[in-house]
Amino acid sequence: xxxxxxxxxxxxxxxxxxxxxxxxxxxxxxxxxxxxxxxxxxxxxxxxxxxxxxxxxxxxxxxxxxxx
Amino acid sequence: xxxxxxxxxxxxxxxxxxxxxxxxxxxxxxxxxxxxxxxxxxxxxxxxxxxxxxxxxxxxxxxxxxxxxxxxxxxxxxxxxxxxxxxxxxxxxxxxxxxxxxxxxxxxxxxxxxxxxxxxxxxxxxxxxxxxxxxxxxxxxxxxxxxxxxxxxxxxxxxxxxxxxxxxxxxxxxxxxxxxxxxxxxxxxxxxxxxxxxxxxxxxxxxxxxxxxxxxxxxxxxxxxxxxxxxxxxxxxxxxxxxxxxxxxxxxxxxxxxxxxxxxxxxxxxxxxxxxxxxxxxxxxxxxxxxxxxxxxxxxxxxxxxxxxxxxxxxxxxxxxxxxxxxxxxxxxxxxxxxxxxxxxxxxxxxxxxxxxxxxxxxxxxxxxxxxxxxxxxxxxxxxxxxxxxxxxxxxxxxxxxxxxxxxxxxxxxxxxxxxxxxxxxxxxx
Numbered sequence: 001x002x003x004x005x006x007x008x009x010x011x012x013x014x015x016x017x018x019x020x021x022x023x024x025x026x027x028x029x030x031x032x033x034x035x036x037x038x039x040x041x042x043x044x045x046x047x048x049x050x051x052x053x054x055x056x057x058x059x060x061x062x063x064x065x066x067x068x
Numbered sequence: 069x070x071x072x073x074x075x076x077x078x079x080x081x082x083x084x085x086x087x088x089x090x091x092x093x094x095x096x097x098x099x100x101x102x103x104x105x106x107x108x109x110x111x112x113x114x115x116x117x118x119x120x121x122x123x124x125x126x127x128x129x130x131x132x133x134x135x136x137x138x139x140x141x142x143x144x145x146x147x148x149x150x151x152x153x154x155x156x157x158x159x160x161x162x163x164x165x166x167x168x169x170x171x172x173x174x175x176x177x178x179x180x181x182x183x184x185x186x187x188x189x190x191x192x193x194x195x196x197x198x199x200x201x202x203x204x205x206x207x208x209x210x211x212x213x214x215x216x217x218x219x220x221x222x223x224x225x226x227x228x229x230x231x232x233x234x235x236x237x238x239x240x241x242x243x244x245x246x247x248x249x250x251x252x253x254x255x256x257x258x259x260x261x262x263x264x265x266x267x268x269x270x271x272x273x274x275x276x277x278x279x280x281x282x283x284x285x286x287x288x289x290x291x292x293x294x295x296x297x298x299x300x301x302x303x304x305x306x307x308x309x310x311x312x313x314x315x316x317x318x319x320x321x322x323x324x325x326x327x328x329x330x331x332x333x334x335x336x337x338x339x340x341x342x343x344x345x346x347x348x349x350x351x352x353x354x355x356x357x358x359x360x361x362x363x364x365x366x367x368x369x370x371x372x373x374x375x376x377x378x379x380x381x382x383x384x385x386x387x388x389x390x391x392x393x394x395x396x397x398x399x400x401x402x403x404x405x406x407x408x409x410x411x412x413x414x415x416x417x418x419x420x421x422x423x424x425x426x427x428x429x430x431x432x433x434x435x436x437x438x439x440x441x442x443x444x445x446x447x448x449x450x451x452x453x454x455x456x457x458x459x460x461x462x463x464x465x466x467x468x469x470x471x472x473x474x475x476x477x478x479x480x481x482x483x484x485x486x487x488x489x490x491x492x493x494x495x496x497x498x
Contacts, residue, residue, distance in 0.1 A: 015353075021361065032369070032372050042357075042358075042361045063239065063249075
């Protein structure tokens, strides 16, 4: 499976890929050799999604500033 | 020259006639309002009557004096969400008045909000039907929401309390969800409101960046909702291609816009809460995914470790175990075999025993029978032997060693030998 950098994915694409990773991991023949790669990719995807959903202090300050 | 009276006097005469007639005092009249204006806290308007085709067939000047205006306006607003304004229909109690300077006017002393409400509902139903016929009624309502809703175009009056409440609620959410709101200012009440809101919508549509539109207004029970009954505004919202949320700060009211907007909430704060809840759900979904993945990964690793340590623990005892199992198998085989032996051999052996007994009996019987037969044969033999015959007095005559059985065999002069039981006689034939 070709992997795009997580930053280039839409939120929906990231969530879909997470779903595919879960299915692969939950299948009976999940290869332990691929486990590290799966987990690393999933961690990146989750972090990116969470980053998009939430704002840092600086971003929040910037948003408030724009509103005034 | 004709005799004349002054205009003032004529007006006074009219006034006296009008006021003295009970037909013109405290009469309930239905009328549509136009040119409503408030000056010096008094409310002036034109009262109209139109026929079924909308053609004006009667007109009169109306006024609500300041001492009644506030109360009547509040009465209408709290019942219908509409203020006394142009375009609405009223059932009013009027008394005709004639002022020497300003002429005739209808002084309004009371109104019946139920009539206005009924008219409002009828008009709303008509507008909804019209939107349905235009094929747009459900367009905005059926729009799918994007996965994450962050870029929020707000239509509100700048500085309005509702706008402040909304931003405050939105940007101080506990999960620190990211929202990027921007205000598109508009007039939110009065006759210019619909056009102003439509302008704001157009400005939002020019920028293909927004996830949703929130139309908000600080509320209160006495706010005027008439602009939210506007057909053109409803049409624009229905056709808008991103979801529209309406939060106009009115607990009770449903307006025409509520029938076309994707989402209706009671207050600006509720609009913010709704958006925050969506974001929180997305965050919770991420947490669930993370939990699932890490639990599964741990499970796989733990499973592999357990398998390894099982093999590891097996190594030292495996050879003994194998020997033990082999020996166990052997004893099982032996037991099985002995089981078979006892099941098969014992009956066979007892059969043999029976056969041996039978054999012995058979042999004895056979020997005895043979002996008996022998004895009989001996007796018979004894009885039939030549000696026995001789003993009974018979004799055998021989010539030249051959037994004589016929007289033809002998002639005189022959020597014959006669054997008796206990000796032999030799004779010569004569």
